[in-house]
Amino acid sequence: MSNPIPDTYLDLFKKKAFGNLATVMADGSPQVTPVWVDFDGKHVQFNSARGRVKDRNVRRNPQVAVSIVDPENPYRYLEVRGRVVEITEKGADDHINRLSQKYLGKPVYPYRKPGEVRVVYKIEPEKVSSAG
Numbered sequence: 001m002s003n004p005i006p007d008t009y010l011d012l013f014k015k016k017a018f019g020n021l022a023t024v025m026a027d028g029s030p031q032v033t034p035v036w037v038d039f040d041g042k043h044v045q046f047n048s049a050r051g052r053v054k055d056r057n058v059r060r061n062p063q064v065a066v067s068i069v070d071p072e073n074p075y076r077y078l079e080v081r082g083r084v085v086e087i088t089e090k091g092a093d094d095h096i097n098r099l100s101q102k103y104l105g106k107p108v109y110p111y112r113k114p115g116e117v118r119v120v121y122k123i124e125p126e127k128v129s130s131a132g
Contacts, residue, residue, distance in 0.1 A: 004125040005039060009078045012068045013039040016103050021046060022065040023057035031057060036099040037068060043122035044080050047096045050089070050117040058084045064123055076132025085124040092118035 019037035022030055033054050035046040044066060048055050058064060062084040070076040096118050100109040112118075 004128045005044075005078070005080070006128070006130060009130050010039065012070055012078055013037065015071055017068050017071050019044070019046060019066040019068045021054060023054050024061045024063065025053075025057060026060065035066070036103050037066065038099065038102070040122070043085070043124055044082075045095070045123070046121050047092060047099055048119055048121065049113070050119050055119060058121060059087065066123065070132065073132055077130065079129045080123065080125045080127075082123045082126040084121045086120075086122040088120050088122075089117060090120075092120045095120045 017037070018034045020032055021035045022032045025031050031053060035048070035054075038045050046066070063082075064084055065079065065081045067077055067079045096109045097107060100106050104110070
């Protein structure tokens with residue numbers, strides 16, 4: 001897929017639209033977490049801290065889904081199912097600061113905990129659906 005995200009839904013990545021990230025727990029049960037998201041033209045990206053539940057889940061099983069609801073129209077959404085194809089700490093601090101600017105209007109992420117290591121996850125879309 002060259003760009004599986006329909007052009008008519010790319011605006012969701014510019015808005016303060018939260019993604020609801022679904023991962024799989026070790027026992028096979030689903031786990032869903034709201035996350036900040038962006039799109040690099042190929043991958044849907046989110047950021048977390050090393051060692052959190054979603055971090056452990058994705059490292060064990062890279063299959064994920066994320067739904068992004070338009071904050072201006074809750075009947076308009078984008079769903080992306082795919083695999084996390086890259087997990088990196090490189091550039092993760094800059095990435096969380098860019099997301100902080102987008103979602104909070106603050107150029108530096110204000111909720112960092114001492115010793116926290118930020119991580120960027122890149123999802124390669126395999127199936128995309130949308131409505132609205």
